[in-house]
Amino acid sequence: MSTQTTPSHAAGAGPGSTRIRPSGALPRSAARSTWLVARREITMRLRSKAFLISTGILMLAILASIIVGGLLSATSSAPKVAVVSGTSAVVDGVQGLDVTQVESVEAAEQLVRDETVDAAIVPRGSMTDTTGSTDATDATDATDATTQSPPPGQPALDYEVAALSEAPTSVVSLLSVAPQVHLLEPGDDGDGLLSYIIGIAFGIVFFMSAITFGSTIAQSVVEEKQTRVVEILLSTITARELMAGKVLGNSILAFGQIAVIAVISALGLTITGQSALLGALGAAIAWFVVFFVFGFVLLAALYAATAALVSRQEDVGSVTSPVTMLVMIPYFLVIFFNSNETVMAVMSYVPFSAPVGMPLRLFLGDAEWWEPLLSLAILALTTAVVIAVGSRIYANSLLRTGARVKLRDALRG
Secondary structure (H helix, E strand, O other), rough: EEEEEEEEOOOOOOOOOOEEEOOOOOOOOOOHEEEEEEEHHHHHHHHHHHHHHHHHHHHHHHHHHHHHHHHHHHHOOEEEEEOOOHHHHHOOOOOOEEEOOOHHHHHHHHHOOOOOOOOEEEOOOOOOOOOOOOOOOOHHHHHOOOOOOOOOOOOOOOOOEEEEOOOOOOHHHOOOOOOOOOOOOOOOOOHHHHHHHHHHHHHHHHHHHHHHHHHHHHHHHHHHHHHHHHHHHOOOOOHHHHHHHHHHHHHHHHHHHHHHHHHHHHHHHHOOOOOHHHHHHHHHHHHHHHHHHHHHHHHHHHHHHHOOOOOOOHHHHHHHHHHHHHHHHHHHHHHHHOOOOOOOHHHHOOOOOHHHHHHHHHOOOOOOOOOOHHHHHHHHHHHHHHHHHHHHHHHHHHHOOOOOOEEEEEEEO
């Protein structure tokens, strides 16, 4: 069968677009060729038992962590205290105490000894002659705080706390009267630990997805070069279509994984009765998905382009290490600078860290309404530039085997 060659200098062709096809065969459109490669990538991954098992373990781990955390917070019991008629007014309005009313001090003491309650709140001096007296010399500082004489100018406490063997610090802290605090430079309200956990969650999801699928793309590119399969593929499609298909296929898998994680997270929060947290996270998660789409495509293009520079699997790690560092930077920045508004603001505009920084700032309420739009525009423009440069490197390096291709040579063509 005769063949015909489409020269690389033909109209609309560029570096890496040379291809040979059987004479008389109908040319494929670029979109169709790209989708064929993408479908091949998706099929191969879905047939991999290792991929399916690892994905299943990840999903179960996420669901289990949400459910266990919610159940633990829901089942954590409030400190139990016993009160008599003379001290019932002490606990009025105090949140976080499980109060049991008893008829006498002796009954309250017995509940403490039976470990039915954590402590008893009784009139001051009513238990000074008992072995469990809080006036004993070995009492802890927290318990002594309820029996010592108050500072000058303050009224004496008319009650004391009785416990079995250890000072009930949780009860004492709830009964303590906190002074009024005036903040000269008040900050934003919010749970610092919660924001830290949310930031870590965004960072881990972005980090794991980019590393997992980016490494898959890099290994696939080098494997096709090493086995010369790429020469067969390029006889039908262009190098740019091949790269686009690889990026598209793995991006679809990554987006599907993110969507499943979002659904599982919402399900877990709903089951454990954390609907309020789910409502607060809704907008941040939506923006994270949008930013993730562009950020992942950017990194996937970089992984494909850099992997095309080498021809051996042993060299993949070294050539893709700069891209891996770009993925790791946002993760570590969130860990160490979570509470630093300046660092987080800069992160939200840097393309490689914006998928983590901007959603977190939106959750904390630190970003204006126009900031995510500007950050997304910068990310989209950067992604387009990286795809253009990356496809040129990929096309100019794909058929070069042997020694590592220099980046300058790959750019020149």
